[in-house]
Amino acid sequence: MPEAAAWPPQDERSVLGKKIPRLDGPDKVTGRAKYAFDINRPDMLYAKVLGAKHAAATVTEFDPSEAEAMEGVEAIWVQPDIDGKTIHYSGQVLAAVAAVTEEIAEEALHRIHVAYELRDPVTDDTTPEHGGNVDEDVRGSIEDVEQAFEDADVVSSGHYGCATITHCCLEPHGHVAEFRDGDLHIWASTQNVSRYGQGLTDTAELPQDRIHVICEHMGGGFGSKLGDDIWGRAAVHLAKVTGKPVKLLLDRDLEQQIAGSRPSSHADVEIALNNDGEILAWRSHDWGSGGQGGYNRPHLPYTLSNLSPAVMRTQRVATNRGSARAWRAPLHPNGCLITMAALEDAAAAIGMDALEFFLNHVVDLTNNAEAYREELPIAAEMISYQDKAHLRGDETPGPVKRGLGIALHQWGGMGHNSNADVTIHPDGSVEVACGTQDLGTGSRTVLAIVVGETLGLPVDRVHPKIGRNAYPISGASGGSTTIGGISAASRLAAVAARDALFERVAPELGVEPGELEARDGRVQEQGNPENGMSWEEACGVLGVDSLTERGECVPPQAAQAGLISAGAAGCQIADVSVDVETGVVKLNEFVCVQDCGLIVSMETARSQVFGGMIMGVSYALYEEAIYDPVNGVMLNPDLEFYRLASMAEVGDLKVHMMTGPRYDERGVIGLGEPPVIGPGAAISNAIANACGVRVGMMPMTPDRVIQALAEGGKLA
Amino acid sequence: MANDEAKRPGVEGLSRRTFLKSVGAGSVGAGLLPRGGESGAAQAAEAPAVVGPGETSITLSINGETREVSVEPRVTLLDALRNRLDLTGSKKVCDEGTCGACTVLYDGEPAYACSILAMEAEGHEITTVEGLGTPDELSAVQECFVKHDALQCGFCTPGFVVACTAYLRENPEPTPEEAQRGLGGNYCRCGTYAGMREAVLDAARILRGGE
Ligand code: FES
Numbered sequence: 001m002p003e004a005a006a007w008p009p010q011d012e013r014s015v016l017g018k019k020i021p022r023l024d025g026p027d028k029v030t031g032r033a034k035y036a037f038d039i040n041r042p043d044m045l046y047a048k049v050l051g052a053k054h055a056a057a058t059v060t061e062f063d064p065s066e067a068e069a070m071e072g073v074e075a076i077w078v079q080p081d082i083d084g085k086t087i088h089y090s091g092q093v094l095a096a097v098a099a100v101t102e103e104i105a106e107e108a109l110h111r112i113h114v115a116y117e118l119r120d121p122v123t124d125d126t127t128p129e130h131g132g133n134v135d136e137d138v139r140g141s142i143e144d145v146e147q148a149f150e151d152a153d154v155v156s157s158g159h160y161g162c163a164t165i166t167h168c169c170l171e172p173h174g175h176v177a178e179f180r181d182g183d184l185h186i187w188a189s190t191q192n193v194s195r196y197g198q199g200l201t202d203t204a205e206l207p208q209d210r211i212h213v214i215c216e217h218m219g220g221g222f223g224s225k226l227g228d229d230i231w232g233r234a235a236v237h238l239a240k241v242t243g244k245p246v247k248l249l250l251d252r253d254l255e256q257q258i259a260g261s262r263p264s265s266h267a268d269v270e271i272a273l274n275n276d277g278e279i280l281a282w283r284s285h286d287w288g289s290g291g292q293g294g295y296n297r298p299h300l301p302y303t304l305s306n307l308s309p310a311v312m313r314t315q316r317v318a319t320n321r322g323s324a325r326a327w328r329a330p331l332h333p334n335g336c337l338i339t340m341a342a343l344e345d346a347a348a349a350i351g352m353d354a355l356e357f358f359l360n361h362v363v364d365l366t367n368n369a370e371a372y373r374e375e376l377p378i379a380a381e382m383i384s385y386q387d388k389a390h391l392r393g394d395e396t397p398g399p400v401k402r403g404l405g406i407a408l409h410q411w412g413g414m415g416h417n418s419n420a421d422v423t424i425h426p427d428g429s430v431e432v433a434c435g436t437q438d439l440g441t442g443s444r445t446v447l448a449i450v451v452g453e454t455l456g457l458p459v460d461r462v463h464p465k466i467g468r469n470a471y472p473i474s475g476a477s478g479g480s481t482t483i484g485g486i487s488a489a490s491r492l493a494a495v496a497a498r499d500a501l502f503e504r505v506a507p508e509l510g511v512e513p514g515e516l517e518a519r520d521g522r523v524q525e526q527g528n529p530e531n532g533m534s535w536e537e538a539c540g541v542l543g544v545d546s547l548t549e550r551g552e553c554v555p556p557q558a559a560q561a562g563l564i565s566a567g568a569a570g571c572q573i574a575d576v577s578v579d580v581e582t583g584v585v586k587l588n589e590f591v592c593v594q595d596c597g598l599i600v601s602m603e604t605a606r607s608q609v610f611g612g613m614i615m616g617v618s619y620a621l622y623e624e625a626i627y628d629p630v631n632g633v634m635l636n637p638d639l640e641f642y643r644l645a646s647m648a649e650v651g652d653l654k655v656h657m658m659t660g661p662r663y664d665e666r667g668v669i670g671l672g673e674p675p676v677i678g679p680g681a682a683i684s685n686a687i688a689n690a691c692g693v694r695v696g697m698m699p700m701t702p703d704r705v706i707q708a709l710a711e712g713g714k715l716a
Numbered sequence: 717m718a719n720d721e722a723k724r725p726g727v728e729g730l731s732r733r734t735f736l737k738s739v740g741a742g743s744v745g746a747g748l749l750p751r752g753g754e755s756g757a758a759q760a761a762e763a764p765a766v767v768g769p770g771e772t773s774i775t776l777s778i779n780g781e782t783r784e785v786s787v788e789p790r791v792t793l794l795d796a797l798r799n800r801l802d803l804t805g806s807k808k809v810c811d812e813g814t815c816g817a818c819t820v821l822y823d824g825e826p827a828y829a830c831s832i833l834a835m836e837a838e839g840h841e842i843t844t845v846e847g848l849g850t851p852d853e854l855s856a857v858q859e860c861f862v863k864h865d866a867l868q869c870g871f872c873t874p875g876f877v878v879a880c881t882a883y884l885r886e887n888p889e890p891t892p893e894e895a896q897r898g899l900g901g902n903y904c905r906c907g908t909y910a911g912m913r914e915a916v917l918d919a920a921r922i923l924r925g926g927e
Pocket residue numbers: 807808809810811812813814815816817818819828829830831
């Protein structure tokens with residue numbers, strides 16, 4: 001890896017880390033940006049998916065003949081083993097209909113006759129009663145844990161948890177599939193452009209090189225759009241048998257039921273501590289449900305890697321719910337809520353101010369002590385902590401109580417394997433091609449910034465090309481890995497292309513290639529800018545041939561070269577008001593101090609942090625997938641009763657990005673997940689600080705607040 | 717047409733739109749109605765006699781142009797725009813009047829295109845996000861959305877842009893609190909409200925002819 005690939009020093013940067021407007025902004029605000037859902041092809045058919053009506057059942061009869069006979073219905077795809085199929089959750093995919101209009105396809109769904117034999121669903125995940133084996137993890141020994149609890153001045157205990165929520169991408173899952181001249185063209189809404197075609201080869205009966213994936217824009221994924229899915233394969237099948245393009249994107253009710261959710265978590269936690277605040281030991285029992293499949297223990301005790309002794313016991317509850325998928329920062333928000341709430345309860349139990357407790361007794365148990373020690377006072381200052389803070393329970397008269405709550409978070413965010421090609425054309429135009437995708441995170445803008453910085457050009461002179469599997473392979477956008485992967489790959493490609501250009505230009509200027517620099521739209525001798533030429537003149541030296549260089553981000557090497565690294569830490573403080581008569585929680589202010597190493601694009605980085613905070617307010621106060629306790633069916637697969645926060649409900653938001661020495665020199669670190677981890681915990685703690693009782697379960701809706709107040713004898 | 721709402725025989729628990737969407741082209745028995753209600757056949761007798769159940773050609777006035785389109789009575793304005801006129805700026809997210817992603821101007825007023833039947837829209841002036849500006853010639857609201865990064869994935873953005881445009885026409889001088897409530901009929905999943913708050917106020921300033 002060339003030494004010269006290292007990021008330029010902070011004071012020499014022209015566009016890197018600056019506030020550059022998002023490049024695809026104008027297309028998005030005018031409705032010109034085409035998402036998979038917006039692709040219309042000649043003769044295209046519309047496909048709709050039939051999902052199971054019941055959560056636990058066996059299919060005893062399946063008769064699509066009436067639908068098949070409808071005018072306008074062109075093909076029906078049916079699950080291969082439909083007879084006797086076991087239904088595990090409502091919405092489970094049974095069939096898909098392709099018709100000439102969307103309306104006919106929808107009507108046809110109602111004309112498919114399905115009979116079921118019902119079973120009793122498992123719906124209750126609030127107790128570990130239906131849980132599987134206990135998985136135990138011990139730090140130190142059980143004896144040490146027991147001893148610590150015996151020796152402690154105080155044992156603080158509580159029950160904490162969060163309901164299942166969905167990804168709720170506004171653009172649903174799915175794609176448009178079209179066979180043309182023997183190849184398959186797919187317009188997909190995906191977080192994984194480069195690999196999206198892999199799972200479709202069998203259905204398409206084509207080798208991978210004949211499958212062309214396109215995703216110029218996509219309307220949200222948050223971890224749920226990493227694969228092609230059963231309905232994606234159904235659409236390919238329908239396109240194949242009809243010979244026509246097929247558009248299949250899920251209807252909202254199915255999107256909410258089957259296209260991804262975050263598991264619920266419940267936990268009983270005990271913390272042993274001394275009156276002076278020293279934390280001695282941790283004991284927890286958690287359980288939760290991610291549907292039939294995955295529930296893994298959230299990180300417990302979250303961030304407290306150095307707290308020992310500790311014992312964590314976990315059980316998985318299999319319920320008849322749509323399956324969990326990676327939800328932005330998997331395992332972290334649940335673990336953060338449970339841990340930070342338990343810590344704040346511990347501080348309250350010994351009558352200590354939460355900020356003092358976190359600074360003096362918590363941060364040293366983490367691996368980010370230095371960062372948190374710097375960040376917490378900044379966050380406290382931003383929210384005027386010292387002026388507002390009080391011990392648990394706002395004693396001011398009247399029904400509206402106000403309180404503050406703190407949460408710490410951390411994330412890895414190491415860049416993924418990624419490739420990029422930078423091409424310099426003789427006319428001076430520049431393009432960067434990378435098989436990545438832009439989830440709204442700013443990938444396009446980031447590529448243009450990195451290449452522009454490297455070639456000494458303004459961002460609008462660089463043409464980023466992304467969203468096709470024909471471009472150099474890049475990783476899936478998951479786990480905050482994209483920014484590291486694509487910024488390192490494009491930096492390496494741009495440095496190589498620049499150096500190749502220098503080789504050609506140097507003789508013209510009578511210097512060695514190593515003596516040149518690309519800056520301010522010129523190629524010139526370092527320290528002697530008079531000896532140089534404009535960018536266009538320099539590129540003209542290439543004659544008729546464009547020049548392309550490949551950059552590859554191999555994470556360990558890129559990390560060694562200082563381009564990228566891992567380990568983002570941040571903290572958040574929320575200021576809420578709780579009406580103890582109605583249970584309504586109002587967010588007043590919410591601040592986040594965030595480290596993510598070197599910042600490539602300040603504008604989109606800040607937007608990511610705001611976005612994470614807002615999404616967090618939404619899940620902390622409003623979002624919950626509700627399942628019928630009797631029949632297990634999801635009751636609110638819509639946007640009316642599955643509530644997202646609206647603009648007026650998220651409080652005054654402030655973001656501070658840690659930049660400068662000690663942060664910047666670490667290289668680029670992913671930022672998508674970190675800010676979404678802490679809001680539930682910070683808001684839960686603020687509510688407890690305000691009204692004097694812990695509302696253990698999230699979302700902290702008025703009914704739960706009222707119940708907690710009643711149980712704590714604090715209901716006005 | 718809005719007044720017709722009151723004149724039409726009401727059906728409890730079943731909107732005209734739901735009714736028409738579910739009854740469809742043929743005669744469908746009550747058992748096949750997706751959401752409870754009365755017998756489809758009984759309702760069919762009360763449906764407007766002049767159109768349907770097949771396609772009828774209608775004329776819509778969209779972004780200042782006259783567009784012919786052939787639709788069944790059950791086709792929403794949103795689906796007519798997206799599926800038949802390739803005007804895909806208006807997004808389909810909830811398809812039931814909750815999220816605002818499909819917001820258009822309907823005789824200058826903001827309206828959810830998913831909750832209007834295409835046939836109802838005849839004779840009304842419809843403006844979609846495509847009619848407000850182009851990438852090279854952004855409206856003030858669009859300009860401010862870009863400037864304040866009031867978007868991420870951008871899927872909610874056209875709905876917000878249209879809603880914001882309509883809101884500022886009625887409320888040229890909103891306080892920050894008023895503006896937030898005024899745009900409460902739209903949802904964003906990516907959490908772009910921070911940028912949007914700045915964008916709305918900045919656009920208001922520009923539209924008032926301010927600095
Ligand atoms: S799609 Fe019309 S309001 Fe949601």
